[in-house]
Amino acid sequence: MFSRILKGFRAYASSLAFMGEHSMLGLAVLPALVGLSVGVILVGAVIFSSGDLAQAAFANLDARFNLPDFLGKVLRVLMILTGIFLVLIVYRPVASVVVIPFIGPILARTETVLIGKEITTTFSADFRSALLGGWLGLLASFIGFFIFLITIPIGPAQPFIMFFVNSYILGKSGFDFIFEKESDTMAERSELNRKYRWEILGVGMGFLLTLLIPIIGIAIAPVMAVIAAARIRYQA
Secondary structure: OHHHHHHHHHHHOHHHHHHHHHHHHHHHHEEEEEEHHHHHHHHHHHHHHHHHHHHHHHHHHHHHHHHHHHHHHHHHHHHHHHHHHHHHHHHHHHHHHHHHHHHHHHHHHHHHHOOOOOOOOOHHHHOOOOOOOOHEEEEHHHHHHHHHHHHHHHHHHHHHOOOOOOOOHHHHHHHHHHHHHOOOOHHHHHHHHHHHHHHHHHHHHOOOOOOOOHHHHHHHHHHHHHHHHHHHHHHH
16 A cells, blocks of 8 residues: 555656656646646635635624634634635646646657557547546545535644545546546446555645645646656556
8 A cells, every 4th residue: 555655656756857858848838827827816716715704703703702813813824724725625626627638738748658659539538538527526526525524623633634635636636637538437437546546645645745835836736647647557
């Protein structure tokens, strides 16, 4: 288990070097810009909405209990941290719909390098796979949000649990783009996910840690995840 998680993490961590070695960095520019735009919008929305919610909540509590001013700042920070967890959960389906499709050219180049040819599919198959991938992404986000809610009572231990939950959700987004070319049904996709579940977690851990890098992380994380997933799948 641990060796497979490490394998996924290493594949992710070395994705930039792989792209540079095979002259793919230029192909990563467009999906990186799209990913950056999506991330900035989501984070901006969280910061502004968290501030408004914190202010409203503090005003309501202050009217009842006459709380000191510093508690308002603490409440704002807590709400922003909560919002960041929610952004990570929401980022998965949004990236699947908005960012991942722009990774097609660099994935085609990766396939050519690894297996000597691009894996092509019909338009109908791509459309069907996109719908299935979107549904799986949405379902994963609902599950992540549910786990977030039920782990609130455990306090300080929650971030550790959510780290692994979000890591798997994010890692799965990279592998789904690979698996959708090989599977036509939910059962086939689920079987592939089970087969690579520990590698998915390892890639997702790298994905999540990369997102913590300001600006650059949001831009490059989805591309690195797909490249890592392709290397794990095709080199195996």
